[in-house]
Amino acid sequence: MSELFTKPTLLLVDDEARITRSLKMLFRTEFDVLTTDNGHEAIEMARQQTISVVISDQRMPIMSGVEVLRGIREVSPNTMRLLLTGYADLAAVIGSVNEGEIFRFLQKPWDAEQIRADVRAAAEVAELSFAAASRQDLQPAISAAKARTGILLLDRDPLAHELVRRATPPSNPLFWARDLDEAMELLDQQDIGVMVADVMDGQASHVGAIKALKQTHPDLVTIVLTQLRDYELLVGLINQGQVFRFHPKPGHVGTFTKNMQSALDYHQVLQLQPETRKRHAVAKSTKPLLTGLSDRVMGYFRRMGVN
Amino acid sequence: MSSPLRALLEPVLPLSADMALSDVTDRFQQGGFERMLSLAVVDETNTPVGLISRHALMELLLNKYSRDLFGKRPIRFFMNAMPVIVSLSDATTDVISTVTSQIRIPIVEDFIFTEIDGTYAGMGSVADVLKMVEQRLGQRNQALAKANQEIKASQAHLIQSEKMAALGQMVAGVAHEINTPLGYVGNNVQMAQEMLAQIQVLLQEYEQLFDGLVNQTAEPQEIESRIQSIASIREDFDVVSDLADLTELFQDTRFGLKQIGEIVQSLKNFARVDRATTDRVNLIENIETALTVGQHHLKNKVTIEKRFELLPDVPCAPSQINQVLLNIFTNAAHAITHDRGRLLIRTYVRGEFACISIEDNGSGIPEEHVARIFEPFYTTKKVGEGTGLGLSISYRIIKDHGGDIRLATKEGIGTRFEISLPINGPAVSNDDNEITEGIDSAMAPDAQITAGMLSPNQDELSEDTTKVGSVQA
Numbered sequence: 001m002s003e004l005f006t007k008p009t010l011l012l013v014d015d016e017a018r019i020t021r022s023l024k025m026l027f028r029t030e031f032d033v034l035t036t037d038n039g040h041e042a043i044e045m046a047r048q049q050t051i052s053v054v055i056s057d058q059r060m061p062i063m064s065g066v067e068v069l070r071g072i073r074e075v076s077p078n079t080m081r082l083l084l085t086g087y088a089d090l091a092a093v094i095g096s097v098n099e100g101e102i103f104r105f106l107q108k109p110w111d112a113e114q115i116r117a118d119v120r121a122a123a124e125v126a127e128l129s130f131a132a133a134s135r136q137d138l139q140p141a142i143s144a145a146k147a148r149t150g151i152l153l154l155d156r157d158p159l160a161h162e163l164v165r166r167a168t169p170p171s172n173p174l175f176w177a178r179d180l181d182e183a184m185e186l187l188d189q190q191d192i193g194v195m196v197a198d199v200m201d202g203q204a205s206h207v208g209a210i211k212a213l214k215q216t217h218p219d220l221v222t223i224v225l226t227q228l229r230d231y232e233l234l235v236g237l238i239n240q241g242q243v244f245r246f247h248p249k250p251g252h253v254g255t256f257t258k259n260m261q262s263a264l265d266y267h268q269v270l271q272l273q274p275e276t277r278k279r280h281a282v283a284k285s286t287k288p289l290l291t292g293l294s295d296r297v298m299g300y301f302r303r304m305g306v307n
Numbered sequence: 308m309s310s311p312l313r314a315l316l317e318p319v320l321p322l323s324a325d326m327a328l329s330d331v332t333d334r335f336q337q338g339g340f341e342r343m344l345s346l347a348v349v350d351e352t353n354t355p356v357g358l359i360s361r362h363a364l365m366e367l368l369l370n371k372y373s374r375d376l377f378g379k380r381p382i383r384f385f386m387n388a389m390p391v392i393v394s395l396s397d398a399t400t401d402v403i404s405t406v407t408s409q410i411r412i413p414i415v416e417d418f419i420f421t422e423i424d425g426t427y428a429g430m431g432s433v434a435d436v437l438k439m440v441e442q443r444l445g446q447r448n449q450a451l452a453k454a455n456q457e458i459k460a461s462q463a464h465l466i467q468s469e470k471m472a473a474l475g476q477m478v479a480g481v482a483h484e485i486n487t488p489l490g491y492v493g494n495n496v497q498m499a500q501e502m503l504a505q506i507q508v509l510l511q512e513y514e515q516l517f518d519g520l521v522n523q524t525a526e527p528q529e530i531e532s533r534i535q536s537i538a539s540i541r542e543d544f545d546v547v548s549d550l551a552d553l554t555e556l557f558q559d560t561r562f563g564l565k566q567i568g569e570i571v572q573s574l575k576n577f578a579r580v581d582r583a584t585t586d587r588v589n590l591i592e593n594i595e596t597a598l599t600v601g602q603h604h605l606k607n608k609v610t611i612e613k614r615f616e617l618l619p620d621v622p623c624a625p626s627q628i629n630q631v632l633l634n635i636f637t638n639a640a641h642a643i644t645h646d647r648g649r650l651l652i653r654t655y656v657r658g659e660f661a662c663i664s665i666e667d668n669g670s671g672i673p674e675e676h677v678a679r680i681f682e683p684f685y686t687t688k689k690v691g692e693g694t695g696l697g698l699s700i701s702y703r704i705i706k707d708h709g710g711d712i713r714l715a716t717k718e719g720i721g722t723r724f725e726i727s728l729p730i731n732g733p734a735v736s737n738d739d740n741e742i743t744e745g746i747d748s749a750m751a752p753d754a755q756i757t758a759g760m761l762s763p764n765q766d767e768l769s770e771d772t773t774k775v776g777s778v779q780a
Binding site for chain 1: 488490492495497552555559562606608
């Protein structure tokens with residue numbers, strides 16, 4: 001194919017050469033593909049050139065995938081980061097979100113069509129982010145709006161409320177929704193930028209709603225506060241819910257305050273640079289997201305075009 | 308009648324201390340208390356002050372004229388003034404111990420029961436107390452036997468759940484091990500399929516061009532358009548280099564399938580379900596199998612160095628030996644917390660024994676743990692991370708094979724395990740290796756770990772740096 005435009009760069013990090021060889025062949029027509037088996041080298045590459053998308057393995061001898069992605073996030077925050085792993089490693093899932101702020105958590109063995117779609121989507125976002133970054137200063141001034149951004153807690157647990165209350169800056173209003181109906185009402189009426197939610201509320205699951213909300217409110221930043229340690233569930237929340245942070249319950253106020261700050265900052269970035277919202281574009285779920293929700297909540301999502 | 312002591316109580320009437328000897332003799336002759344060897348003597352407040360037995364009375368009356376001489380004298384002059392007295396409010400065990408320790412032998416008397424206030428309640432027979440003791444011992448034996456059974460059952464249960472936990476971990480690890488080759492194999496096949504479709508389209512164009520040229524049926528512009536179409540396909544698809552890539556993809560794919568096959572095979576070998584439980588086995592194969600199965604613990608963490616001397620086939624239960632090896636490999640992997648991990652595995656023959664030595668450069672075992680390392684349930688891992696059964700089971704397995712398992716360890720340097728198995732199978736009678744039942748005997752006193760046994764190498768863990776542990780019961 002003639003090189004009329006420059007292909008975006010894709011970096012593959014894996015200690016198994018057969019994996020990088022295979023993926024390189026899958027992507028070479030659409031991307032300039034770089035490969036390495038060394039995390040330090042990967043970070044160095046991201047520092048020196050524009051890398052749109054990086055896919056890293058998790059278990060590698062020198063550096064873990066989470067460490068590689070965290071390093072790349074530091075030197076090149078606009079590079080879209082994907083983790084590809086064959087191990088159901090809960091710490092890796094949590095680390096990839098909290099430290100790597102990843103776009104997708106992919107699992108081996110993968111489906112070629114699916115990974116193509118994910119990497120294409122990531123490249124599109126990266127292009128917008130890099131373009132936006134070259135246009136304006138990356139550090140938006142602390143606006144007055146940030147200080148007033150509302151925080152919504154969706155969890156009956158009074159201990160969670162206490163934690164969130166203590167982590168909420170005094171100027172930011174905190175709204176407490178005991179159930180999804182109340183949450184929907186508050187989201188409609190108030191200017192809410194950060195949602196803190198447990199994935200389970202007694203027998204009711206908020207998983208579907210958390211995922212659906214990312215579609216209807218792309219600049220809503222979600223912190224999941226939970227004691228649940230379910231690998232598949234968390235992976236789903238990354239890929240379909242673009243959850244910003246996983247925080248264990250009961251939470252530590254210090255770390256939670258940091259997470260809250262990051263979430264408020266990130267919400268502002270999303271508002272000032274609308275193109276960055278796409279960083280949170282979610283994967284289509286194969287199963288219907290909304291089951292077992294109240295008619296009102298269902299109606300709400302239906303009107304917003306989510307099924 | 309709440310206290311079991313009440314069952315021993317014989318409420319026979321006591322004698323008054325002032326009762327004349329001849330009247331007492333009459334009472335004994337009248338009878339009515341045949342089970343009793345004696346009667347109690349009480350004072351005017353009904354408090355026991357002594358006891359007179361048939362035996363004492365008869366001895367008295369054996370003397371000629373004694374009835375005539377002493378008949379009018381009160382019984383208090385003839386009674387045993389120091390009888391065994393117990394209270395009904397005493398604990399049964401106390402009563403038993405008082406009676407059995409204080410009663411005089413031969414047994415010619417009974418003992419006296421008093422009420423809580425110290426007044427006379429009745430008599431008790433020593434024979435009844437002994438019967439009660441026997442009954443209680445029987446009950447206690449039963450309870451002990453039951454407790455023992457329960458302990459055995461729960462130990463067996465624990466061993467089983469340890470096995471299941473280890474198996475679960477192993478299966479999860481191995482399943483993940485397969486995911487990597489499965490990843491590229493699937494991707495390669497999917498790409499090959501896509502490429503094949505491209506090749507098909509290209510080939511069709513070539514065919515039609517060829518047919519048109521050979522049959523001379525095609526118009527020049529048709530040929531021209533075919534050539535253009537072929538040229539445009541070739542822009543996307545370079546037959547020479549893409550087919551070369553495809554060849555490479557297939558090479559990788561076959562490698563991946565072979566790897567998956569090996570993993571599956573090693574799982575099968577590990578369990579050895581398809582082979583006799585005891586067999587003549589090449590131990591080096593066992594090592595390889597256990598290494599493959601334990602790969603996910605060792606991969607990326609440990610360099611494995613093998614120095615294998617040929618070993619004769621050894622009669623053993625291969626799946627059990629695999630279990631022992633995997634346990635030691637896993638422990639070694641857990642002990643290595645730095646990134647220069649090294650595992651040296653050696654095989655050699657020493658006399659009548661085939662030996663496997665496994666040496667890691669992990670954290671080593673602190674001195675205070677060394678002596679207890681083969682004890683069941685002894686673990687330094689956190690709750691939920693280990694049951695502490697792994698090494699004790701390994702020890703049992705090797706001992707049951709007539710072999711031995713020893714270790715040398717030094718904190719900060721590493722640990723070396725040596726397994727030795729008799730080449731000709733376990734000796735028929737070997738006092739040292741007496742096979743005992745149950746895991747409670749896993750800490751046999753013969754598990755001496757000696758420096759001499761573990762010195763023949765020139766590695767870091769040499770004799771002078773090695774803290775040699777000694778395992779004692």
